[in-house]
Amino acid sequence: MNHFKPPEFTFDFSKYDLIIDARSPREFEEDHIPGAVNLPVANNEEYAEVGTMHRTNKHGAYKIGVQYSLKNIARHLEETVSKYDATSNILVYCFRGGKRSRLWLDALETIGYQVERLPGGWKKYRAYVNEQLAVVPAQFRYNVLSGPTGCGKTRLLYALEACGAQVIDLEEIAMHRGSVIGALPGTPQPTQKLFDSRLLQKLQSFSNDRPIWVEAESKKIGNVQLPDALLATMRKGAIIPVDADMGQRVLLWREDYRHFEEDPQALVGRLEYLRPLVGGKELDEWRLLAEERKIPELFERIMRNHYDPAYARSTQKNYPGIEKLDKVFLTDLSHDGLLPVARTLIEQYASAD
Known part of the structure; x- marks a missing residue:
C-alpha cells in the first residue's frame, strides 16, 4: 500500500x-x-x-x-x-x-x-x-455523497467508515454542519490554519490505492474554506446521489438540531436573511409555526421551500448530469440501518474501479 x-x-x-x-x-x-x-x-x-x-x-x-x-x-x-x-x-x-x-x-x-x-x-x-494542500488532495480518488439536507449523508459516511472505507468528514474537521444554521452550540470553529493542519493530517493517514468517501460541500464550511485542489478533485470524482423519505429527514433534524427544536424562534431568526429569496409570506409562515411549536411542520417546510431548491441549484452547477444517476434511497437513517447500504456501496464501487 x-x-x-x-x-x-x-x-x-x-x-x-x-x-x-x-x-x-x-x-x-x-x-x-x-x-x-x-x-x-x-x-x-x-x-x-x-x-x-x-x-x-x-x-x-x-x-x-x-x-x-x-x-x-x-x-x-x-x-x-x-x-x-x-x-x-x-x-x-x-x-x-x-x-x-x-x-x-x-x-x-x-x-x-x-x-x-x-x-x-x-x-x-x-x-x-x-x-502539501496544493498537491496532496489531487493524489486521491473521491466517492462523493450528494443529497439534500437531512437525508443522512454524514451518517452514511460513518457507516462506510465502520465497514472499512476511507472516510473524511469535512464538517467534523470544520466543527460546523455547513449551512447558515450549521454552527455547533458551544463549539467554536477552528481557525483556517488549524483546519488546514487537521485536514492535511487526515489526508496523509490514507492510502492512495483506495478511494476516499466524502460528502459534497461548497467552497466554505462556516468560516473556513476548502483547498482549491481538494474541491476541484472532488468534483471530478464519482458522484453518488443520496435521498431519504421526508419523515426520516425531519426525524434526523429533530435529533441533530435539538437546540432549534427547543428554541425554534432562534432558527427562524437565523434564517431572516432569506426574506428576499423566499419572500416575506413564506418567512411569516415559518415564524407562525415556530410560535405554535409545530416543530415537524416547521422543519419540513424549511427543507421543502428553501433547502431543497437551493440544493438542486447547487448540484446542477457543480455536478451537471447528476439527475441522470440512480439514487441511493435511504429508508432507515440509524447506524444499524445504514450498515447494509454501506457494504453494498463499498462492493459496488470497488468493482467499478
Missing part, C-alpha cells in the same frame, strides 16, 4: 512521543502541529510584556523573558514532561525555531531526553502545510 511520506525538509511527526509547542497559548490556538502539547515558555500576558519591552530595552526584555521561561519550564517539567521516561523521543518547536524552543531544548538535553528542535519552527511547518 502506498502511504504518503513527509518531505525531506520536515519531520515525521509520528515518531515522537511528545511534541512541545513552546509558543504562547494564543499562537497555539491559531494553529499547531496536530498532537502537539502547548507548554509555553511565556503565557499570553508575559509574551506581550516581553515583546513591548523589546522595542526599547532588548537586554531587559531578554532578562525578564528568561525569568518567565525558567519558571514556566520548571512547572511544565513537573506537571507534564515527568510523565515521559528517558527513552521518549521529544520534538520542540516555536515560531521560527529560535530562542523559545532553544530554552526547552537545553533543559531537556540536560535532563537526558532524546530531543530535537524543528528547523524553521511553526513558520516553516505552515509553509509545508500550504504546499
